[in-house]
Amino acid sequence: MTFPVVGMVGGGQLARMTHEAGIPLGLKFKLLSDTPQDSAAQVVSEVVIGDYRDLDTLRAFAQGCDVITFDHEHVPTEHLRALEADGIPVRPGPDALVHAQDKGVMRARLAEIGAPCPRNRIVSDPADAAAFAEEAGGFxxxxxxxxxxxxxxxxWVVRSEADAADPFRAGVPVLAEEKxxxxxxxxxxxxxxxxxxxxAYPVVESIQVDGVCDTVIAPAPDLSEQLAGEAQQLALRIAAELDVVGHLAVELFETRDGRILVNELAMRPHNSGHWTQDGAITSQFANHVRAVLDLPLGDPRPRAPWTVMCNVLGGDYPDMYQAYLHCMARDPQLKIHMYGKDVKPGRKVGHVNTYGDDLADVRERxxxxxxYLRGTITE
Amino acid sequence: MTFPVVGMVGGGQLARMTHEAGIPLGLKFKLLSDTPQDSAAQVVSEVVIGDYRDLDTLRAFAQGCDVITFDHEHVPTEHLRALEADGIPVRPGPDALVHAQDKGVMRARLAEIGAPCPRNRIVSDPADAAAFAEEAGGFxxxxxxxxxxxxxxxxWVVRSEADAADPFRAGVPVLAEEKxxxxxxxxxxxxxxxxxxxxAYPVVESIQVDGVCDTVIAPAPDLSEQLAGEAQQLALRIAAELDVVGHLAVELFETRDGRILVNELAMRPHNSGHWTQDGAITSQFANHVRAVLDLPLGDPRPRAPWTVMCNVLGGDYPDMYQAYLHCMARDPQLKIHMYGKDVKPGRKVGHVNTYGDDLADVRERxxxxxxYLRGTITE
Incomplete structure (x- = not known):
């Protein structure tokens, strides 16, 4: 059969789970990975080890791929343009992806299309950051x-001009945003x-701890139908205006006065969509590959009233296997997703999904x- | 992490789907496959190409595996005993698996434990087959x-002594069973x-066409709770008596007078369990690997009132991709599972699952x- 070959750049867990979702679809999957130990490289048949920052490597990898897509947003935009010029479909394309790569470009474009954002502008130095703070209502x-x-x-959350030096040290343009x-x-x-x-998937609530996604609740509890609809329409409009192909995550703030503001964009399967593996008719991973191949998309509706995802971070157990066994025994309905990664403190090494009718129960599980997997609790 | 390595003997679609189910479990998967083109070999990272009938090949393959399990029942029993003697856990073990390998051994053992079977005995030649027919009520x-x-x-369905010569030509013992x-x-x-x-999964109805599984309906419609419970108890008892580890499929006849009789046993994930991928909380593939690793088992209950599986057989399309695209567009809830196999007429190249509240609708889809995938219909 002439089923297409999907070329995935990046060997992280998103690539691993996209491969998993592509197996039943009958797709061929080719992976460009930094090392053979990377999460996805452990489970994929055809793996090229190489550096995605090197154009020749990318070009050689793209040979025989029907489409190129991504585990991350770090491939240089100009390399993607070169691949496109070679006639390789790159999805999302560089003109879309740049909005997920460069927050300055993203904010400028969102302003053009009237998407609600926090007040923001590029600032040149700590004094300019202080000037922005004054415009935006203070530090x-x-x-x-x-x-x-x-x-x-x-x-960085910056509380004074004196506090604002660090972000400028990297020599990369700095964007200031109101808090x-x-x-x-x-x-x-x-x-x-x-x-x-x-x-459009149901709008979810995403709970961060120390800037890292911790819990996702689908759908977002007590979200008004109107605001949910607005959020979905906004995401669809951004995707259409920016010509996004594949999965687009629009991370949003819900403000105290009942508005939504765009925080970040991600143009790939996203942590806030992991719940769809067990909670939706079609997972984000399956729909991402269907989209990049221009196949008809699958139904995004939920299969249960509530689905909750919690990330498993590296913690006290260098080897989680015993804890994992315990969790399976405690909850036969638990859906564990491990990434095959070495445990390091704070590193995302897996996630769990639970679903059911009773949100409190689903969330507790x-x-x-x-x-328990992290070792924070032992009973 | 020291997550275990599952060694899978056989590169067919059952191995492919077991690998798929093992990815979220964080397992390492090692495959012994006849060719690199085999269904599972296309999607697994660590593949050994070799002949499972050769003990040295098996022994080398088993190095570094924490357990050996199977895509098929064709590995010689004595080789499995040799692997066990080497200290490699083989699951299901040879003493269990022989009952799925040898129908004579299976019938004898089922008789010992009082499992209801069709009348049967080993027959030595066409005349003996005719004698059996007389004992069993005729041809x-x-x-x-x-x-x-x-x-x-x-x-073979044999209608006369003259008709009974073929089965004896292979030189393998022949079992006669009442029709x-x-x-x-x-x-x-x-x-x-x-x-x-x-x-125990819900008891399903399995519809065969020309001796090949065509449709599976979960649960079996209009099956009395009592008979369903009897069937589940029987399967659990057979598994315990034969010390089966992993998935056991007990294929049954429901007789006109309301009894069940054992037709066949399979000790591996089975076509009658493919519906569990989309229709049960835990799929047969996930539970099979959990079992062979002695991990706690997952919940086998259904997620929808009805799930229907239909096999996709090779037919008129050497390339099913266009038909596949059509099917996705027609039914966004359809779950397609393709095996990556070349299309040959009558060959199982995939299956589809549908689920929902209305059996007629689920079945039609x-x-x-x-x-449509086979090419039997074009609209």
């Missing part, structure tokens, strides 16, 4: 390097295909499993 | 070679672990997709 403000940050890295007075964080996840079909 | 009777048959191969007057075929699927934990 604290958020400073972000426009490229290279993730999971709280590359982000939004938010009630909670939401994520509106959609998937869009090249021919323009799009599906996910929380318990994640804490 | 037609079923003749089976005790080893080597599957999907209707190695099975049961059955209303339908059922399957009772259970999973059992070495420490004796066991879970699966039927349509399977027929």
């Amino acid at each position: 604290p403000v958020i400073l972000k390097t426009v490229r290279g940050g993730y999971d709280g890295k590359g982000v 939004v007075d938010f009630v909670r964080e939401l994520a509106a996840n959609i998937v869009r295909s090249p021919h323009g079909q799009a599906v 996910a929380r318990h499993a994640a804490d | 037609p009777v079923i003749l089976k070679t005790v080893r080597g048959g599957y999907d209707g191969k190695g099975v 049961v007057d059955f209303v339908r075929e059922l399957a009772a699927n259970i999973v059992r672990s070495p420490h004796g934990q066991a879970v 699966a039927r349509h997709a399977a027929d």
Whole structure:
């Protein structure tokens, strides 16, 4: 059969889970990974070990791929343009992906299309950051390097001009944003295909701890239908305006006065969508590959009233196997997803999904499993 | 992390789907496959190409595996005993597996434990087959070679002594069985672990066409609770008596007078359990690997009132991709499972699962997709 070959750049857990979702679809999967030990490289048949920052490596990898897609946003935009010029479909394409790579470009474009954002502008030095703070209602403000940050890295909460030196040291442009007075964080996840079909997942609540995603609740509890609809429409509009192909996560602030503001964009399967593996008719991973291949998309609706995802972070157990065994015995309905990664403190090494009718119960089960696997609790 | 290594002998679709189920469990998976083109070899990282009938190949493969399990029942029993003697856990073990390898051994053992079976005995030649027919109420009777048959191969419906020569030509012992007057075929699927934990899936109805599984309906419609319970108890008892580890499929006849009789045993994930991938909380594949690793088992209960599986057989399309695209567009809830195999007429190349509240609708959707993929229908 001439089923297509999906070329995945990056060997992390997103690639691992995309491969898993591609197996039933009958797709061929080719992986460009930094090392043979990477999460996805452990489970994929055809692995090329190489550096995604090197154009020749990318070009050689792309040979025989019907489409190139990504585990992360770090491939240089100009390399993606070169691959496109070679005739390789790159999805999402560089003109879309740059908005997930560069927060300055993202904010400028979102302003153009009227998407609600925190007040923001590029600042040139600590004094300029202080000037921005004055415009935005005073310190604290958020400073972000426009490229290279993730999971709280590359982000500073700055309380004074004197406090604002660090972000400028990297020599990367710095974006200042007002510190939004938010009630909670939401994520509106959609998937869009090249021919323009799009599906919207239920809007979820995303709870961060120390800047790292900790818990996702699907759907977001007590979210008004109107605001949920607004968030989905906004994500669909951003995807269409930016010509995003594949999964788009729009991370949102829900403000105290009942508005939503765009926090971040991610153009790949996203931590806020991991619940879909066990909680939705079609997972974000399956829909991402369907989209990048321009296949018809699958139904994004939930299969249970509530699904909760908790990340499993590295903690006290260098080997989680005994804890994992305990969790399986305690909760036969628990869905564990391990990434095959070495345990390091604070590192995302897996996640758990639970689902059911009773949110308190579903949440307790996910929380318990994640804490037990980490070693935070022992009973 | 010291997550264990599962060694899978055989590169077919059952191995492919077991690997898929093992990815979220964080397991390492090592495959012994006949060729690099085999269904599972396409999607697994660590593949050894070799002949499972060769003990040295098996021994080398087993190095570094924490357990050996199977995609098929064809590994010679004596090789499995040799691996066990080397200290490699083989699950199911040879003393259990022989009952799925040799129909004569299976029938003798089932008689010992009082499991209801069609009348049967080993017959030595066509005249003896005719004598059996007389004992069993007359022709037609079923003749089976005790080893080597599957999907209707190695099975003959014999209407006279003159008709009974073929089965004896292979030089393999021949088992004669009465031709049961059955209303339908059922399957009772259970999973059992070495420490004796066991879970029972809902009893399903299995519809064969030309001796090949065509459709599975979960649960079996209009099956009395009592007979369903009897079937589950019977499967659990067989597993315990034969010390089966892993997935056990007990294929059953439901007779016109309301009894169940054991037709076949399979000790591995089974076609009658494919519906569990999308229809049960824990799939047969996930529970099979959990069992062979002696991990606690997952909840086998269904997630939807009805789930239907239809096999996709090779037919008119050497390349099913266009048909596959059509099926996805027609039914966004359809779950397609392709095996990556070349299409040959009548060959199992995939299956589809559908689920929902309305059996007629669920069944129509699966039927349509399977027929469309095969090319039997074009609209």
